[in-house]
Amino acid sequence: MKNHWIVLACCLSLPALAETEHPLLPGYAAQARLENPAFAGFSAERGQALYVAEEQRADKTMSCTTCHTADPRKAGKTPAHRKVEPLAPVANPERFSDAQKVEKWFRRNCDDVFARECTAQEKGDFITWISGLQ
Amino acid sequence: MALALSLAGFSLADDDEHHERQGYKRPKRLAVPSDAPLVWREECAACHMLYAPGLLPADAWREQMRTLADHYGSNASLDPLQEQEILDFLVRAPAANRLPTEPSPTAGEPPRISQTRWFERKHDEVSAAKFARESVGGRFNCVACHRDAERGDFDDDRVKIPR
Numbered sequence: 001m002k003n004h005w006i007v008l009a010c011c012l013s014l015p016a017l018a019e020t021e022h023p024l025l026p027g028y029a030a031q032a033r034l035e036n037p038a039f040a041g042f043s044a045e046r047g048q049a050l051y052v053a054e055e056q057r058a059d060k061t062m063s064c065t066t067c068h069t070a071d072p073r074k075a076g077k078t079p080a081h082r083k084v085e086p087l088a089p090v091a092n093p094e095r096f097s098d099a100q101k102v103e104k105w106f107r108r109n110c111d112d113v114f115a116r117e118c119t120a121q122e123k124g125d126f127i128t129w130i131s132g133l134q
Numbered sequence: 135m136a137l138a139l140s141l142a143g144f145s146l147a148d149d150d151e152h153h154e155r156q157g158y159k160r161p162k163r164l165a166v167p168s169d170a171p172l173v174w175r176e177e178c179a180a181c182h183m184l185y186a187p188g189l190l191p192a193d194a195w196r197e198q199m200r201t202l203a204d205h206y207g208s209n210a211s212l213d214p215l216q217e218q219e220i221l222d223f224l225v226r227a228p229a230a231n232r233l234p235t236e237p238s239p240t241a242g243e244p245p246r247i248s249q250t251r252w253f254e255r256k257h258d259e260v261s262a263a264k265f266a267r268e269s270v271g272g273r274f275n276c277v278a279c280h281r282d283a284e285r286g287d288f289d290d291d292r293v294k295i296p297r
Contacts, residue, residue: 058207080182081271081278104213111209
């Protein structure tokens, strides 16, 4: 009986936790509003969709999962054989703590996969999703 | 003068006499300099092993640094300050490498270490199948067989091709 209460208490407090916004999000929200006056907030579902979206690049299929694996809580590997530490902050607290580093890799990796830059909307969606993973 | 000449002769001989006779050597002084900047150590080892600057002549590095936004099919672009610091290092460090810059056989790619004549010769006994092993990854992944490659150590006594 006691255990049930603990479980309940834990899960009731989850929505409150999820609402503490990631520190990089306000900046991306401001940018997204400039890019699109109809901006209506970020979505974790769209962030996840971006992560698994596949594109044909040259002769291979590319997606974020190519290097970061299907589960971003796990370590991945580049095609040039370097280990990539997990991307999800829950597994690697250093992630998404340095705005310049985040921007640099969005610039590179969105180009590698989609042959373009990602929008502020996409970046915010992505961070919303990945920083919410448990 | 005589002393200087004999010293020079000595340092050439320890390269590789056999190839010396053909007038084409492998690069010398491959050890990574102790004053190598951290930005190079981090940025140039994020996607693959760290390549010792002595492996390519300065002009080849210059070409690589000019084309980072399309770096062997990957976008490896940097912010201008970091790019300048790495470029300065990469054109200064390989002073001992006087080899010609050899273009990559793949059109549109900057020069490769693994596509030079000295690389071919030094690896003429390593089959394509061995380079292609999953545990190796490819010719570019020196560190799979040369354990201390990231320190610039390619001593043939320490070579081991993984299964």
